[in-house]
Amino acid sequence: MPDSLTRDTTTTSVVLLATTPACRFSCADGTLLDRISDQLAVLPVRDVQVVTAGSGLGADLRGVAKIARTTSGAVAVLPADLVAHTEALALLLEHPAHDTAALVAHDAAAGPMRPPVRVEGGKIVAAGSSFHVVPEANATFRGVLQAGEADLASLADLAEELAELADRGELGPVTPVEAVDLLLVGLVRSGVAVRAAGIGPLHADRVTGQSAADAAVTRLADVDEARVRLDTSVKEDDGFFATFLVSTWTRHLVRPAVRLKLSPNTVTGVSVGLALLSAVWFSAGTQGGRLAGAALLYLSFALDCLDGQLARYARTFSPLGAWADGMSDRLKEYAVYIGLAFGFADPGIWYLAVTATILQVVRHALQYAYAGAATDAARIGSMWGRPARSLLESQDARHAPGVLGFAQRMERDTIARWLKKIIVLPIGERTALIAVTAAGWNARVTFLALLCWGGVAALYQLAGRIARSAQ
Template identity: 35%
Template sequence: MSRAVILPAGGGAVETAGEVTVVDRLISQIREAGCEDVTVLARPGEDLTLKAAQITSPDPDTDLEHVRRIAYSGAGPVFIAHADLVASQTTVAAVLSDSSRRSGVLVGDDDATAPPVAVERGLVTGPGPGPLRLGGLAKVSAAHLGRLKRHWPEKARGDAFEAVLAALHARAVPVGAYRTAGLPHRQVRTADEAESTIAEFTAVDMDRWRMGNAVKHDDDLFATYAVSSWSPALVRLAARLRLSPTAITWVSIALAVAAAAIFAAGPSTVQIYGSASVATGYLAAAALMYFSFVFDCVDGQLARYTQNFSSFGGWLDMMADRAKEFTIYGGLAAGAALDGTSTAAAWGLAIAAMCAQTVRHTADTWYAVLLDTAVVRQARQRESAPPIGRAAHLGQRLGSASDQVMGAHRSALYWAKRTIVAPVGERWLLLAVAAVAFGPRTALAALLVWQLLALAYTGAGRTLRTLAARTAALRRPDRAAHRDDGLLGRLMPRNRNRFSNLPAVATAFAVAVTAAAVWRAAEDGLTWVSLGLCCIAVLTGLASAHSDHDGMFDWLIPAGLRATELGIITCAGIVAGVSWPVLFALLGVVALYFYDLAAGLDKAASPVSSRGAGLGWPARSLIAVAASAAAVATTPVAATVVFGALAAYVAATFIGAIVAGTVRASAA
């Protein structure tokens, strides 16, 4: 359960309309936002009648000690506020309704007397020139409280609030910036200041403000013009019907599944218009895809509009995006097989597209971690050292150019940069239009080509920018979870091989060997050579499990290991002649299993707390290889059964971990 601590401030005793003090008003707002455990620290001699627990605290150093004791008195995050903060309920809820594992602080540009801060990539990096300033309300997540437990500051050095933020920065903890631009908030000293601030945000049309902040202003091209141009009407309707964002997500899932089922059934009634042949079934599927994407946008817009946030909802939204997309791939593959394409070609394209998307998204996620890590560690000598070499300087210039392009909002270059990386809306548009116009096989082939081009484009630019960032993104305590080596990884000897201290090199070698194995299996049919290469890839990928992962390019390791496992399973399935739908299902389950890790980083929320039952990628890979080898000596049916059982097992353990985590979070 969350706790809130309100620090002493002279303006807290100021009375507003209705003879309500500023601090009383703040207490009510915090409780309305869902935090019932509120403690107010007061200076000796202050006579405040409050509906909250009070503790007398003589100075900021003692404030800091009280905050520490309260923070570690239970589970969940702790919120820290100044007693003189005057803000709207929406502003207070923006901080307290964040159910993710992130920490953050309220910032704004309305309070000229508050300390200025530097904000980069949405993160508060420390004191700065402004114009943004501290807003007097912060959240420290339970995860980050754990990192501060042995490093809690001993002296406030003026203010307990800023001392806690400084401690987070010293531990390289990302501190997000909560903003409610257009809704003023200030730390007041007089009644006139309080009344003036209240009058300012009361005059704001809140319905218009909430809708303006609900619809993203920096979305992709298709979402901006084909969805967000009219989705506010759906958002208001859903709000009037009291639908939750999670309910909208389920509607989106149902529409995508229906579209995939229509694609899987193959072309139905065909009508001829002049020389054009249009499969009306595919037209219906394309329409369902469009509305599925619309509702996928609406669920997030509704959450922001109603401020109805939940960690499960954010997690489900991200997981559903990929599950829907993979289901569409499977439907297109089944339809292509009925439409004259060979089964191997149809399902092979779907598998290649799914694997490429999974590897891409994993790389995207960890690249964002790299940039955030570079921001929060910029004060440390190693990360802030000037880049060395022409490539690093080119990376800096590339980064500056990219920022300039993105700053030219909705320009031609802006849209080109956003579209070239194949965002989700544009991917769905391509699949729908190409399937209707040219058939499902062409749709999958076109998508795969675009994904590979996007991967090459982003890979080249990010390589140069990594040299400029000079940051070790994977040097973190949860590295083992993101590697997912499992029991075999723990059994590997330390520093006993040439790859043990070169994790990026070992992973790259494993990917190359896996690619060779898949190529051998698909083109030459060399059974034992392919399976032998798969075993070498597993051992190579495992070789650096215990290394420090402190290299600049180690952020690519999670994506490389995902490529290795997916490739090995694909190779083993091809060799054994596993049923293509079963192979696709196993790869899809494994891919979604790892998207949960991406959700933990992107959304800072995942109900899964343990992955021990998932066996680890090496064990899953070797099970697939062993089943393939056995099937070669017996019958392909044996491998199909094992692959299906492995898919069911991974899905069951994953769903079980989700249910257990959700129940545990509800009971907390």
């Protein structure tokens, strides 16, 4: 039976599965159930509903389904036999998106309490249990699953379907220990997009014995949670220039910015101001002006990285903030184009400036229009389509064919992955290209470089979109 422990008025509820004997193991805070309850008390969750041991796996899953059908907002499901850093739980429960996601570790071997998953592009594309096998697994699930509000109906339907299959013995010798594992398998196989929230060096381990519980609790002290939070504020999949020539030092400004109570929007505003000053210096048309403009443009981009790091550290980012940040990037870039054109003596430079602007508009359209279409297609597919894979198939044998498979193999190679990031000429590389060519040569060289490299990037993007759409 579920018991409700009211917290505050945020949008996430927690279903705590206290259905295994391990949740009663002792620790310094009482039992493991007491420990995780205390952790949830300091996190922004609306309520915690504890599901105690029922009549087996089927009853436990039906309890989850009942809660999912009667709750609004996101619902997180986790076992009470989990020993985890509070920061690891916060990766899901404090994430402003309140989306469907699961905690995963990328550097540990699969085991009975660490079912395998395959992660591609930040999403879990295959998940396993003692019944479901995952070929080419590259991560493990660590027991914490969250369903966004839009996916609650899917979660409830899947929980009920799994309960029926478990009661009839059609899932093999699965036990209540695997309830949350099976829910993840169901969501992934039904086509729901599940974000992979990597725990990095943090720990999140389910335990089956008292000695294992003691060891897991002791191991938590080996990690500085505050340091990990700072490290994870740096965007993991950023471009080469941002990763190695900007974020290496802007990360040290995050905590001072928090102490000064600077909001990400404030930092974005300063970044825009520096870019506009850069455009003014570029418009002077002198060597000194171009050098000053290049320096200010670099600092503007550094603050653009810092505002994202600050938002991730404070977990205050939002869709509106992401949109405003993207719009400010466009404003800054096009203002710099205008400044460079004004500072060049030949009026013909405006043709190059306008062409470079049009090319960037087309590239952004390719990127964001495709992303929006892919999201809509996935949403329609999950709402109206048949499940991607049957829950009764013990092996997930999906393999990406053709060009898409080649692209995924490239992602596993570090050098190839960085080369791909550079080829597409993201905002960091464009900033560096503008700053170097403007400071070292002139506006004509800058625009020609943007057109040549940007043209190659556009063709690369277009080919990739066509190849992915054709698969």
